[in-house]
Amino acid sequence: MTYTVNSSILLTEFPLLERPQRAKDAGFDAVEFWWPFPGSVPGDAELNRFETAITDAGVQLTGLNFNAGDMPGGDRGLVSWVGRESEFRDNIDVIVGIGQRLGTRAFNALYGNRLDGVSPQAQDELAVENLAAAATAVAKIGGIVLLEPVSGADRYPLLTAADALAVIDRVREAAGVDNIKLLADFYHLAVNGDDVAAVIEAHAPDFGHIQIADAPGRGAPGTGDLPLKAWIDRSIELGYTGPIGLEYKQPADTAFDWLTA
Template sequence: MSYTVNCSILLTELPLWERPAAAKAAGFDNVEFWWPFAESVPADRDVAAFERAITDAGVQLTGLNFNAGDMPAGDRGLVSWKGRCSEFKDNIDVVAGIGERLGCKAFNALYGNRQDGCTPEEQDELAVKNLAAAAEGVARIGGTVLLEPVSGAPAYPLLTAADALAVIDRVRAASGARNIKLLADFYHLAVNGDDVEAVIENHAKDFGHIQIADNPGRGAPGSGQLPLDEWITRSRELGYEGCIGLEYKAPQAEAFAWAVRERSDAR
């Protein structure tokens, strides 16, 4: 199984730039990150430090978020956020540059919370324009924009696969962009009450990426009750060929115990 470690939510006991090497030491060759900077256009030296952390660790960056705002404070993306459009647009070139230098092709664009003082229609119209711009910006490096439903954020409007797919259809109709796909996070979909099995049956071959965590607790695979192995296997059977993103919460000491067991069982 080809896994990729989300170094923004895992290995948090370590400084951010040390986490790719820790993922490698734990036996993984791939990593992904949320946007690892405080601003949309970070200093060149900070970008270089991030890139060195990846290359020095000998891992492949498989996924990177666009700037999503202040995530700890509750922000969930700039795509539909009126008043911060220039920040998102400026971020596109930086993201594409990192992707080009590190060979990363998948870029997650969090949609953004609903705002007081703006109608949903106004935000959705802006989101279509911004997603089209993002798709155009990463197309030059063969990149794909990902859009995901999210749980645990009451003001975030994309809760189900159908919600995200409707936006993707709007972007494609408005711009002709084909390089925008669903990020199927099985944890978020399950917590939001979506029919994960049906989503897989209908859309697995077109998934842009899969991420996993168990429920309850957003813990490691096997810590809860979700049939993650079954869902992954079925997605593979139906044509999904990408990595499986490990985006769960667990202390470093026990974060990958399930993977060690899985490797042992495979021998």
């Protein structure tokens, strides 16, 4: 089993560009990040510093989010955000460039919150167009786009695996792309009330990625009561072959104690 450290939520006591090396020092060979720049199109110097931090640490960047807007301010993606179409489209080329240079192949596109004054239908139509464009672009480097149910955001419309899979089916039917996959974050699914075990039984071989945190609290495995090991083991038994993303909140000094407990 390969773990990949989400270095946007873990190791946050350290500057962002130090975190790949901190993950390596903790014994990991892979990291993933939310979008690490303030805008959709960072400058060459910013890109170079980020990519150098990855390569100098000797870790693989297994996953990267598309720009999702102001995450601390409550934004949860630009995919369906009417009025910010150019920001998402401009971000696609940057994502592909990073993927080419670093060998990253999985890219998480957060759907976006429902907007006041814009119909859900208009947002969903835009989402289909944006997801199709993203999938077509990353396919050129052998990549996949991930679509994720999320908890804790009242206006975010994808809460269950079925919600995300319905969008994936819609994009496939509209544009003929087959490289959009479910990101199965067991924490988000569980706290949203989804039947995680049933989702695994039905879809594990087709998961694009798995992420974990325990509940309640979104802490490290063992801090809550979710059967994370059983869910991971069953997913692997059924054919999931990718890494397990560690996307939980835990102080750096105890972040990985559960692995040796």
